[in-house]
Amino acid sequence: MTRFNDFRIELNNYMKKHCESRRDILNTAISDLINGGGKRLRPIMINIAASFGNYNKDKIIQLASGIELLHMATLVHDDIIDEGKLRRGRETAQHRFGKNIAVFVGDYLLAKSYILFSNNLSRKGLNSLNKTVRLICEGEIAQFQEKYNYHVTVRDYLKRIRRKTALLFGLSTYLGAYESGLRDNLLHHLYNFGLELGMSFQIQDDLLDFTGDEEKTGKKVGQDMAAGIYTLPVICLLEDGNYQKKAWQLLRQGDFTEGDIKQITKMVKESDSLNRSKTMGERFLTRAIKHLKSLPAGKPRDDLYYIIDWQSSREK
Structure with missing residues (x-):
């Protein structure tokens, strides 16, 4: 960056x-x-x-x-x-x-x-901000209430990260565009670019919770899982017939030892969970690019393509 x-x-x-x-x-x-x-x-x-x-x-x-x-x-x-x-x-x-x-x-x-x-901010901009902050708070509460819930689904997860992360990305592009006089199609594409990028960003963060270098990410591997926050790789593991039973046994107990975390992390890496999660993250990135292609060519669009390239390969 x-x-x-x-x-x-x-x-x-x-x-x-x-x-x-x-x-x-x-x-x-x-x-x-x-x-x-x-x-x-x-x-x-x-x-x-x-x-x-x-x-x-x-x-x-x-x-x-x-x-x-x-x-x-x-x-x-x-x-x-x-x-x-x-x-x-x-x-x-x-x-x-x-x-x-x-x-x-x-x-x-x-x-x-x-x-x-x-x-x-204009009145409309302020209203958009207030609505987004309310939804972010609701997303954080949902995450807190879903702690250690091994019945959480991919749909639950996507709804959670949309409110927790993606909406603030969408708000960022929306406010920049709207307060600079943009309306209609340009505003639509910039807002949705931010939203889709935010979804991809959070999925990548959740992948890095298992695959990241601790020195680069600044957090321990499996930190979210240890706190009872079951993200996409864990949810995919729970849906994998080859690992489902063992994963349930470990995740339902809640109070994890270091050995439990290492064992679950090992299963996440051995299974197809990381690939499934990565594919889903790439899907949102593809949607973001689709909106990007509808924007006028020039330096601002080039800058957004630069962010897409960075997001697709970031390690922290």
């Missing part, structure tokens, strides 16, 4: 300035989050989508910062719920400062994001 380094630097600087507080602990926690890396994919997509229309740099950097701060807030709250110690190889806010402070950090980021949104 080096193609967008200049934009990322500008974005990080703006977020730091916008989030400055009189409370040192907030400044430290937020600085840790911003300096902790991250792809900045959602704000990058806002910026690219806006480039198809009447581009206003000041407005777009604020909207891009808003979407990233909103995303960061959800990550901070996720880490509290999951009692996560590390994210991207760095100590989480809840582990470093405690859960109470981490709640305030997440709330502060959310408030700061909404200041940017309220100052820059």
